[in-house]
Amino acid sequence: MQTKRVPFTYTRRGFFYFSRRIPNDLLDHYDTDRIVEGLKTKSASVAKVRSLIAAAKLEEYWHQLRVANPNLPGVHRLKVVGGSHSMTTVQAVRDDLGPKLSHSLDVYFRHKGQDKSKVFFNVSRRACGYLIDVAGDKELGLYTRADALAFRDGLRKKGLVGSSVGRLLNCLTAVFNFNVHELDLKFQNPFSGVFLDKKAGTKKRQAITIPQIHKIQAACRQEDDDIRWLVSLISDTGMRLAEAAGLLCDDFDLSGGIPVVHVRPHPWRTLKTDSSKRTIPLVGQSLWAAERIVAMTKPGDFAFPRYNKGDVTNSNSASASINKWLRPFISPDCSLHSFRHSMRDRLRAVECPADIVDQIGGWTTSGIGQAYGSGYPIAVLEKWLKEAVRPQ
Structure with missing residues (x-):
């Protein structure tokens, strides 16, 4: 059925098709008198944009008569004229387009x-x-x-x-x-430089204040269960929720001189970036949580089995339940993830060097020199974390 509101199209079973008759003076270049291509949409507004683009490309080709235009609609309908030379030309057009x-x-x-x-x-x-x-x-x-x-x-x-x-x-x-x-293709990337307001629809995540953190930590000690251990662990380490929820009991090392937790990739929980793999000293409330976890779980078991019943750590479930519990303690613009913002602010407040902050939080540090060496010793990280979590 022809459509008037969408030029150069007709519909079949609700889908729009682009249709354009080839001008008489150009019929010798084709093996058909009309180009028809499915627009793969039932939306009139989308079909209108696509049909006008296709029509403009054809007009440009017909105006310039340049077969090698890589954006040419209907190139698959071009007729082979003069044997292998024309076939080579058509193939060159397809090669220039690159793979799907x-x-x-x-x-x-x-x-x-x-x-x-x-x-x-x-x-x-x-x-x-x-x-x-x-x-x-x-x-x-x-x-x-x-x-x-x-x-x-x-x-x-x-x-x-x-x-x-x-x-x-x-x-x-x-x-x-x-x-x-x-592939050494000869066309520009149409996605390069597309304008985008990256702040559109976003809200600035607020940090949880120190008094709020202390109230939350006190409530965690009072309830003393695995959910509150998870909150406590995050509160004084700044770990991401998925990082903490996917830990094993064996990821904690409390036997050495400095108690630590090793954040490393597992089959059920990968890490966001390469720099996310790190060792964090356990101080303050996070040390209390780690001691409770190790005391109540067996070696080799999940630290938080309720969030690891399948093949993948269910951090979404953890986020939903914990954020609901946190709601009375924090402002509306905060969530569990705000502990990461708070940790960065707490380390700033004690004038901790930025690259140490990045190593503790698993943030990517810019600069070529940051790729050299193994990072700061655990003792240095512990010193700054103790300063950051010390009661003020």
Whole structure:
């Protein structure tokens, strides 16, 4: 059925199809008199954008008569004229387009996925999946700036905040750039430089105040159960919730001169970044929590078995239950994750050097020199943590 509100299209079973008759003076270049391509959408607004883009590309091609345009719609319908030379020309156009996005992602993972966490793979797959939903799975050279803008705007309509949209855009940019450079493709990355307000929809996470921390810690000692041990452990180490919830009893070492917890990757709980792998001295409330955990669990067991009943640590369940319990103690803009913000502020308050703060919290420290050596000794970290958690 022809559609008037969406130019150059008709619908079939609810889906829109782009349809454009080839001008009479150009019929010799094709083996058909009309180009028809599925727009892979039932949305009139999306179909309108895609049909106008396709029409503009064809007009540009027809105006310039340049077969090698990598963004040419209908290139698969070009007729072979004069034998192998024309076939080579058409193949060159296809080669210049690069592989389809799904295959490009596989190439990207094969070369860049060594020693990467599940987060790397999941976010990259999610980004490419969103793009395929918006513009289809096509050769890289066929994606346009309009596709990039539709991708960005679609994510905002889904309710994703600016920082999350930016993370997905960065993933797509990385996939495109790697394949363009690796395969020596001759087109620009349409996702490079896309404008994005990364603060859109975001709220600044507030730190939990020192008096609030002390009230929470007192309540934890009074209730003295595994949930409160988890809160206590996080409160004076600044660990991420998933890092703490996925610990084993064996990750605690209380037998040496300085009691510590080893934050390391496990099959059921990976780490966010390479710098997240670290050893943290246990002081204050975190030491109390560690002693309770080691006393109540067996070697080799999970420190928090209620959040590790499946193949993956269920940090979402932990977050929901703990944040509900914390609500009376903290301001509305705070959550369990705010303990990480508080720890950074507490270390700043005692004038702890920034690179020591980063090592304690598992934050990535910029600078080439930071990659050298093994970091600060545990005794140095313990000194600053004791200063930070000391009652004021």
